[in-house]
Amino acid sequence: MTPGTAIATGLEAAITKWTIAxxxxxxxAVTLFPWFTARNDGGSAQMAGWGAWTMTGDVNAGLRPLPLAVLVYLTVGVMVYGALRGAxxxxxxxxxxxFAAGLLPLxxxxxxxRNTPGGSAVAVDVAAAPKLVIAVGLxxxxxxxxxYARCVLRPSPRAEE
Incomplete structure (x- = not known):
């Protein structure tokens, strides 16, 4: 490997690492957007990534917390750790x-x-965060x-004669 090739390969790996980071x-940052929205005649609610619901008015329904952003944090940590270590x-x-964790809310x-006895119907929709996690995850x-293809699977250069 010539010195110029080694520098180019190292630079390419460094740029790739920091792009992934x-x-x-x-x-x-995307996980800070709401994950679910719920609304009915009495009010509305939004679920944050860690599962906490913020309600406006009286939604009159049992809304379960689902801390889905925690899964994204774990998988992003693996991705960044692998990139920064060169793996x-x-x-x-x-x-x-x-990407798969972004599909989970769907x-x-x-x-x-969770319908409560005597409660009203609630419309629950997937909000912005899962859609953005899917897009950025892709x-x-x-x-x-x-x-991986450029820094790991690249064929070794031919020896100069």
Whole structure:
């Protein structure tokens, strides 16, 4: 490997590491948006990523807390840790797990609303955070795969004669 190739490879790996770390920070920031919204005639509510509901008015329903952002924090941590350590295969697994954690709210939406006896009907919707986690998680997965392919799977250079 020539010195110029080694510098280019090291620079490419460093840029990839910090790009993945930046995407991880963006994913953590995205989890601060609401995960679920609920509303009925008496009021509305929003669920934060750690599961706490903030209510306006009287929603008159049992809303279960689901701390889904904790799963995103764990998977983003794996992704960033793998990238910063140069283990891009681990970063790929973390990014794909983050994408999957973003899909969870769509699958567990029926678990959020618990009808109470004498309570009114409540409309529960997936809010902005899961959609943004899915979008940024997909981008992070693509970047991690490219980093893995460019920094790990790259064929070794031919020896100069």
């Amino acid at each position: 930046g995407l991880g920070a963006l994913l953590v 891009f295969g681990v970063a790929v697994v973390g990014a794909m797990a983050t 699958m567990v939406m029926p678990l959020v609303d 981008i992070a997965s693509i970047v991690c795969w490219i980093g």
